[in-house]
Amino acid sequence: MNKFAKFATILIAGALTVGSLAGCGTSTAKSESSNEILLWGQQTGPDAENAKKTFDAYNATNPKYKVKFVTMKKDTFNAKLATAGRSGKDVPDLAIVASEEVPSWHSQNLLVDWGSSLDGSKVTADAYIPSAWEAGQADGKQYGIPSIIGSWIMYYNKDLVDKYVPGALDDNIVTFDEIEKAGAAAKADGVYSYANSWGFQNYDNLYLQMGGKWLGSNGKISVNNDTSKKVFEEFQKLYKNGWMVPNGEDVTKTFLNGKLVFMPEGSWSLANIKKASFNWGETVVPQWDAKHLVQCSGADQFVIIRSKAARSEEKMKGMVDFMSWMQNNQLEMVRSGANPSSVAMLDNEEYTKMPQSFLLKDENIRKAINIITTPGLSYVNSEIDNRNWDMIEGKADIAQTMDEIQQVAEQKMK
Amino acid sequence: MKKKHQGLWSLLFLGPHMILFILFFLIPAVFGIYIAFTDWDLFGTPQWVGFNNFKEILFDSKSIYHTQFMNGTRNTILFVIFTVPLCVIVPLVIATMIQAKPKLYKLFQSLFYLPTLFAVSAVMLVWSFLLSLSYGPLPKWFGLKINITSTQPWAWVALVLITVWWCVGQNLIIYVAALNGVPVEQVEAARIDGAGNFTIFMKILMPNIRFPLFFTLVTTTIAQFNVYGQPLMLTNGGPNNSTRVLMMDIQNNAFGAGIPTAGMASAMAVLLGLLIMLVSVVQFVVMRRQD
Numbered sequence: 001m002n003k004f005a006k007f008a009t010i011l012i013a014g015a016l017t018v019g020s021l022a023g024c025g026t027s028t029a030k031s032e033s034s035n036e037i038l039l040w041g042q043q044t045g046p047d048a049e050n051a052k053k054t055f056d057a058y059n060a061t062n063p064k065y066k067v068k069f070v071t072m073k074k075d076t077f078n079a080k081l082a083t084a085g086r087s088g089k090d091v092p093d094l095a096i097v098a099s100e101e102v103p104s105w106h107s108q109n110l111l112v113d114w115g116s117s118l119d120g121s122k123v124t125a126d127a128y129i130p131s132a133w134e135a136g137q138a139d140g141k142q143y144g145i146p147s148i149i150g151s152w153i154m155y156y157n158k159d160l161v162d163k164y165v166p167g168a169l170d171d172n173i174v175t176f177d178e179i180e181k182a183g184a185a186a187k188a189d190g191v192y193s194y195a196n197s198w199g200f201q202n203y204d205n206l207y208l209q210m211g212g213k214w215l216g217s218n219g220k221i222s223v224n225n226d227t228s229k230k231v232f233e234e235f236q237k238l239y240k241n242g243w244m245v246p247n248g249e250d251v252t253k254t255f256l257n258g259k260l261v262f263m264p265e266g267s268w269s270l271a272n273i274k275k276a277s278f279n280w281g282e283t284v285v286p287q288w289d290a291k292h293l294v295q296c297s298g299a300d301q302f303v304i305i306r307s308k309a310a311r312s313e314e315k316m317k318g319m320v321d322f323m324s325w326m327q328n329n330q331l332e333m334v335r336s337g338a339n340p341s342s343v344a345m346l347d348n349e350e351y352t353k354m355p356q357s358f359l360l361k362d363e364n365i366r367k368a369i370n371i372i373t374t375p376g377l378s379y380v381n382s383e384i385d386n387r388n389w390d391m392i393e394g395k396a397d398i399a400q401t402m403d404e405i406q407q408v409a410e411q412k413m414k
Numbered sequence: 415m416k417k418k419h420q421g422l423w424s425l426l427f428l429g430p431h432m433i434l435f436i437l438f439f440l441i442p443a444v445f446g447i448y449i450a451f452t453d454w455d456l457f458g459t460p461q462w463v464g465f466n467n468f469k470e471i472l473f474d475s476k477s478i479y480h481t482q483f484m485n486g487t488r489n490t491i492l493f494v495i496f497t498v499p500l501c502v503i504v505p506l507v508i509a510t511m512i513q514a515k516p517k518l519y520k521l522f523q524s525l526f527y528l529p530t531l532f533a534v535s536a537v538m539l540v541w542s543f544l545l546s547l548s549y550g551p552l553p554k555w556f557g558l559k560i561n562i563t564s565t566q567p568w569a570w571v572a573l574v575l576i577t578v579w580w581c582v583g584q585n586l587i588i589y590v591a592a593l594n595g596v597p598v599e600q601v602e603a604a605r606i607d608g609a610g611n612f613t614i615f616m617k618i619l620m621p622n623i624r625f626p627l628f629f630t631l632v633t634t635t636i637a638q639f640n641v642y643g644q645p646l647m648l649t650n651g652g653p654n655n656s657t658r659v660l661m662m663d664i665q666n667n668a669f670g671a672g673i674p675t676a677g678m679a680s681a682m683a684v685l686l687g688l689l690i691m692l693v694s695v696v697q698f699v700v701m702r703r704q705d
Contacts, residue, residue: 079669082456082457083457086457104672104673107673108457108673246547246561247561247564248546248547248548248560248561248563248564249547249548249561250546250547250548250549253548253549254548378672379672382670386650386651386652386655387654387655389564389652389653390652390653390654393564393653395653395654396654404478404481407476407478407481408478411477411478411479412478412672412673412675
């Protein structure tokens, strides 16, 4: 083998190695040059299927800009959106983000506001549930157009309610007093009256019901207070008396087995609940005071992602047209338990027959919908999820744990 | 001329590995150390802050990063203390038993090695199911009514036993190979001289396999210091952060929710790396002295 052949062999080997490494990178569909709106979502399971059906139906109307929907897991979505958004290259045109994420993405300068592109279109505030529309705002600008509303609600076993707390649902509102009464009456039969399957959802609702405020007098997040303590004392009481499903037990299974009276859960869990062999129903989350209703929810938002390549006016119009079409066509997306965000959907006959429609049918409940977008609360919620059982089970001091959670939120927001 | 040929052939064989080593280890390691001295959100330009990250992590008791580091390091060290001896002794005992070649010893060797082939996520999912209060057979068989993964000391017991079960095969293979290399004459001579099994094990087998043993001790220690998947998936660091190891905080600070604090995460990783180096050096020194 001569020198040249050896050198060439080494070069080829090196090039193959580097080439194979380059091949490891993922390619992302580019949308700037094509007649398509690239939409990223973080839906999975039935939600993803229903969303795809909806966008396929839009494409079937032959719009100038068709929607290409790419869905991925939440972690991947967050990482890819952050990376692409920061670089400004290979970014999607639109992304569906949770309402509480709008301030965070906005603060990282990744979003473009819908601004004047909405002028003269049907996409106006009065076309949406007010709280859902407002959840898309940041610094006085509209960064998100509402998609669907997902809520932390409460499922109940009608037969067990009639047995242990008859009349509790006469006003369709269940209070913590009634949950305690149900727990005391049902305990001897091995039946629970409450469950804590998602810590921060239960905490956020009860905190606001008890009059808690997320921001302190200095305008910064403040949760290490008496209200938080009171919230966890109430949960502790339910747990220590044996009225709450123990930590580690599958809550949905307990409910489906007829061993749980009231189950706070997501409206998105409807498909599971439909398997129940008993009479069941849906209502708002349990209330501290029936006269002061609070019902926390989230409204996914269509946001525009900042791109280095300028989007044409025509494409922006295509995106607004898509939003306008969505107002009347959210039916598929709400089949898995969510509620629509557009007013136009409220009269849809099929939707009004869905069990979750109670949230928007009743004027009082509709007004009680609270979509939280407080900056920094996501840090608190994440910590609550990690630590809530420690406080409930008495393994950690409530005040001290809330101090630590406060410290994390403050430092993360620096 | 012949030397030149050898040089080119060496380059040809080493080249691809060197490229991979430089791209995926050396450059990231040097960059990671640099990042430890900066304030960086992963996307913008890193801002040089000198030793500030290290000062805050080590000395600022009001900082969450100090709390995370102290708690994470403590739990990581506990994990190493609990698992390393078992991950060395258990496979050594099994290897010695296999060495005696009992019936079906090859089957048992394969069975013990099997868990090592599975990814940590798969192992932890299976064990989470087995220990689940609602679905798991183990709490039912043993009549346990507590949630093992959220109650101490059971959470530690579960973490340690599952880790040992998972990684026993790796060292087992090395020990079996090492024991096979022990001269049979030495063992037979000792037996003729009246040595029992324990004496043969301590005086003949152990000295003969001391280098593989030392190798596995160091590699197992390093691996267990980098523990991440087991507590993340089995206990999520609970109860009360008592099984939250340092790698969980490093990952969360760099890639978790919100604005990343990659500089702080890198500084923690550098400190963990220094700790691992220190422990490895101590192990080297002790072993050399004994040698």
